[in-house]
Amino acid sequence: xxxxxxxxxxxxxxxxxxxxxxxxxxxxxxxxxxxxxxxxxxxxxxxxxxxxxxxxxxxxxxxxxxxxxxxxxxxxxxxxxxxxxxxxxxxxxxxxxxxxxxxxxxxxxxxxxxxxxxxxxxxxxxxxxxxxxxxxxxxxxxxxxxxxxxxxxxxxxxxxxxxxxxxxxxxxxxxxxxxxxxxxxxxxxxxxxxxxxxxxxxxxxxxxxxxxxxxxxxxxxxxxxxxxxxxxxxxxxxxxxxxxxxxxxxxxxxxxxxxxxxxxxxxxxxxxxxxxxxxxxxxxxxxxxx
Amino acid sequence: xxxxxxxxxxxxxxxxxxxxxxxxxxxxxxxxxxxxxxxxxxxxxxxxxxxxxxxxxxxxxxxxxxxxxxxxxxxxxxxxxxxxxxxxxxxxxxxxxxxxxxxxxxxxxxxxxxxxxxxxxxxxxxxxxxxxxxxxxxxxxxxxxxxxxxxxxxxxxxxxxxxxxxxxxxxxxxxxxxxxxxxxxxxxxxxxxxxxxxxxxxxxxxxxxxxxxxxxxxxxxxxxxxxxxxxxxxxxxxxxxxxxxxxxxxxxxxxxxxxxxxxxxxxxxxxxxxxxxxxxxxxxxxxxxxxxxxxxxxxxxxxxxxxxxxxxxxxxx
Numbered sequence: 001x002x003x004x005x006x007x008x009x010x011x012x013x014x015x016x017x018x019x020x021x022x023x024x025x026x027x028x029x030x031x032x033x034x035x036x037x038x039x040x041x042x043x044x045x046x047x048x049x050x051x052x053x054x055x056x057x058x059x060x061x062x063x064x065x066x067x068x069x070x071x072x073x074x075x076x077x078x079x080x081x082x083x084x085x086x087x088x089x090x091x092x093x094x095x096x097x098x099x100x101x102x103x104x105x106x107x108x109x110x111x112x113x114x115x116x117x118x119x120x121x122x123x124x125x126x127x128x129x130x131x132x133x134x135x136x137x138x139x140x141x142x143x144x145x146x147x148x149x150x151x152x153x154x155x156x157x158x159x160x161x162x163x164x165x166x167x168x169x170x171x172x173x174x175x176x177x178x179x180x181x182x183x184x185x186x187x188x189x190x191x192x193x194x195x196x197x198x199x200x201x202x203x204x205x206x207x208x209x210x211x212x213x214x215x216x217x218x219x220x221x222x223x224x225x226x227x228x229x230x231x232x233x234x235x236x237x238x239x240x241x242x243x244x245x246x247x248x249x250x251x252x253x254x255x256x257x258x259x260x261x262x263x264x265x266x267x268x269x270x271x272x273x274x275x276x277x278x279x280x281x282x283x284x285x286x287x288x289x290x
Numbered sequence: 291x292x293x294x295x296x297x298x299x300x301x302x303x304x305x306x307x308x309x310x311x312x313x314x315x316x317x318x319x320x321x322x323x324x325x326x327x328x329x330x331x332x333x334x335x336x337x338x339x340x341x342x343x344x345x346x347x348x349x350x351x352x353x354x355x356x357x358x359x360x361x362x363x364x365x366x367x368x369x370x371x372x373x374x375x376x377x378x379x380x381x382x383x384x385x386x387x388x389x390x391x392x393x394x395x396x397x398x399x400x401x402x403x404x405x406x407x408x409x410x411x412x413x414x415x416x417x418x419x420x421x422x423x424x425x426x427x428x429x430x431x432x433x434x435x436x437x438x439x440x441x442x443x444x445x446x447x448x449x450x451x452x453x454x455x456x457x458x459x460x461x462x463x464x465x466x467x468x469x470x471x472x473x474x475x476x477x478x479x480x481x482x483x484x485x486x487x488x489x490x491x492x493x494x495x496x497x498x499x500x501x502x503x504x505x506x507x508x509x510x511x512x513x514x515x516x517x518x519x520x521x522x523x524x525x526x527x528x529x530x531x532x533x534x535x536x537x538x539x540x541x542x543x544x545x546x547x548x549x550x551x552x553x554x555x556x557x558x559x560x561x562x563x564x565x566x567x568x569x570x571x572x573x574x575x576x577x578x579x580x581x582x583x584x585x586x587x588x589x590x591x592x593x594x595x596x597x598x599x600x601x602x603x604x605x606x607x
Contacts, residue, residue: 039404039407039408086587086591089591090590090591093594094403095403095404096349096403096404096407097590097594099349099351099404099407100349100543100547100586100590101587101590101591103540103543103544103586104544104583104584104586104587104590105583105587106583107540107579107580107582107583107586108579108580108583108584108587110579111577111579111580111583112577112580114577115576115577115580221536221537225411225412225415228408228411228412229412232405232408261423263419263422263423264419264423266415266419267416267419267420270412270413270415270416270419273408273409273412274397274409274412274413277397277400277401277405277409278397278400281400281401281405
């Protein structure tokens, strides 16, 4: 084969870094689906909105970390507002109606971003400018830090769900909505909080992605689609599965882009999704259901 | 059957609307006349997806693929044969959409609910990526431009389309398609589709081969969507990858929800409402999709049956 080993290794690193950002988006999406059966079509647009809020804050304060926090908090509030106004009335209806409602929200958010920030891409400044030698290129430390930070956020979420009191509320609501409500858990507010957490995670990934790919108002659809693929491949509502699937899909695309253009590499992940749905519709990274 | 009052009322209404649409291009100014033609084309697309959404209970987010392949199929016929032939364009368009429909039907019908939606969405994106990146054949981002074919029967020299004759041609195609689709939905086959929507396990238990019915439904839907694509290509003399992008599929779903699913006419009304809304708002506000999106979301919450369903409930009261 004509492809040198170094190139494959570089693509492996790239795939892992992209995979961690994708995992951050997808775990928010799968959390929302697992708990309230909402297929959030606007999830990618929350990523995009987070990126823009981050870019604006960054321009005002000059500090990347402030921008990251600001974006997460702002979009969490926006997400909570969206959940209360549009998704709460749909509770208990067919999940398909939530696709429709969030599709409407996605249209609104995307056009709002176009109106507010214009069609041009915003590039965020990297907070960590160091680079290290990776074979033939100077690999930015920032990318590695991003992957670690994304991992840390997901880890914190997992710990919170496992140990925190409110995390236990969330898990109880996932398992049995009616019983949880009977035990005195304020289920509607758990839903709102979960949506806000998912939105904040999406916003954080938007800001983290900003220095690498820039923020544009059309990036949302791309993220939504990719997160859908990951969540289905990993098994709907399964947090660990979607993280593994993010890695899997990102690596696949990274290797595929050795052979074809990145635009065509997306097809590889589409094919992965279709094969998964055909042969293991419950997801690749979950135990076989009995 | 046909002398039941509700049926007579339906046919009277049908004839009145049809007559109004026939007269429309002779009385309306050119802009609005063209607008009505466009509503009919999008209406046909919306109607085709109603077979899935409204009758079989499968929400397709991939109708842009059928529509777009209809457009590119027509483009292939119009670019490869001189002089451009209308009927060949229709045949090629239907073949294009049909091939995609077989593909989508075979894989996607094995899945239910949101999984079906996501799979159809992903399929349409696959075709979008292929068309977008295969520049030598499809023209890539720029799409394809071609000449409008003449209206004529096979073997006869045709007369070039005027906006008026084009409108009548589109009206004829859409009307025939509507009648065919209506007949299909009222046939035993259509009843099975509706029973799949109501209770799939029970339909299977009765002994119907549910998967086969679903495959046929997707193919039917895809063919009519492809036909709409051909009409749109002939009207606008181009094919572009934007029409394969899933936003078009989303708009089709919006047409259905706004007008009322499971009625065939509802989606056409929805398309008319959506296009009018867009036309009206875009004169005042560049980002007209913001209010359109808000209205759509509110309708999903408060009017899940759409305008027609709402009207029907009011009338039945």
